[in-house]
Amino acid sequence: MTVSAPASAPAATLPFVDRGPLSHAVMSHLTGDDDAAAADHTGLATAAVAASADVVRDDDIQLALFVLYASSYGSLPQLDADLEWDPALLTTRRILEEAFESALRARVPMPESPEPTVDAVGRALFALAAADTGPSLSRHIAKKATREQAEETLIQRSVYTLREADPHSWAIPRLEGRAKAALVEIQSDEYGGGRPQRVHAELFARAMRAAGLDSTYGAYVDDVPAITLASHNMMSMFGLNRRLVGAIVGHLAAFEMTSSIPCRLYADGLHRLGFDPDVAAYFEEHVEADAVHEQIAARDLAGSLAEDHPELLPDILFGAAACLTVDGWGGEHILESWQAGTSSLRPRVAS
Incomplete structure (x- = not known):
């Protein structure tokens, strides 16, 4: 599969281009560009939100958020570390x-609330995951996908998976006792x-290198749609805001419960298509690991946090339901x- 080189970016060192005036201004500011537009990204943000028909799928808004969060992760070294705060x-x-x-709160369907006990919350989360019966991207990959479609899937996943676990790790210092121990157990793996x-x-x-793809973080940001950025941005928002610690815990629980x-x-589909074994190896690693993690995440992490x-x-x-809903939107796309x-x-865009 051939992906063309990106067009010139407002800051020459970034591996992707802006998607509108807001993301252009944010990128310019964070890379130290002297572009005058960088000075007014706050006004542009207000205007972009007011004008957007769908914030979740808005390319300019989601790319701007992605770059702002990347400043905290350190995932794009081109961004000036002195500007993080x-x-x-x-x-x-x-x-x-x-x-x-x-x-998200307006559009994510919420389940009925259980009693705040380990067992009740665990059962509720497993029921929520079991009720997620939308179209299955993984089944398509296993049975029907072409090699090019499998490569596209790796590219779509790269925005999060090349930083796998990092969004949820923001919660570690914000938890205590049983919930903290459970999260550290998962993250250690x-x-x-x-x-x-x-x-x-x-x-x-x-896996990406074995598939002939670029494993440099950000290499495919130009290629993924806003909904893919939104999925990662949602995790980052939950993780980076202390008031949303419950949401990032719920997100991780749902994520682990729908992974194995x-x-x-x-993995079956990648073997069927003749990919190098290293490509399937990433997914095979998660089959057993996430079967264990789902129990820890639902009960020891989310259940104990709710009980305490x-x-x-x-x-x-909300975090669990948002995980299933937004990732479902991405799969549907x-x-x-x-x-x-x-x-x-x-x-x-042609260069």
Whole structure:
């Protein structure tokens, strides 16, 4: 599969281009560009939110949020580290987050609230995951996908998976007791249990290279649609805002509970299509690991947090439901594109 090189970016070192005046201004500010537009990204954020028909799928808004969050992760070294806590950038981020969170809360269907006990919350989360019966991208990959579609799936996943586990790790210092211990147990596995070569993000980078793709973080940002950025941005928003610690815990629970079986299907499809074994190895790693993690995440993490802090239960459920809903929207976009005979990726602007 060939993906064309990106067009010139407002800051020459970034591996992707802006998607409108807001993302242009944010990128310019964070890369130290002297572009005059960088000075007014807060006003542009207010205007973009007011004009947007759908904040969740708005390319300019979602790319701006992605770059703002990348400043905190350090995932794009081209961004000036001295600007991470710049007041103007934080104001812009807050404007976008308020609109994004409001849109999610208005559109994500919420389950009935259980009693705030470990067992009741665990059962409710498993029931929520079981009720998620939308179109299955993993089944398509297992049975029907072409090699090019499988490569597209790796590209779509790269925005999060090359930083796998990082959004949820923001919650570690914000938890205590049973919930903290459970999260650290999960994250220790995600980060390889002390073995750098087993870090899950590195396993995915190896998978991309084995598939002939670029494993550099950000290499395919130009290619993915806004809904893919929104999925990652949602995790970042939940993780970086202390008031949303319940939501990031719920998100992780749902994420782990819907991973094991799909990963087996992805691996089956990659073997069927003749990919290098290193490509399927990433998914095979998750088949057994996530079957264990789902129990820890649902009960020991989310259940104990709700039991110890009942006031967080609504956000735990919101985070779980948002994970399933937004990732479902992303999967629908991919499958609908393929059913229409088109790519799920964005067309590149010719350089």
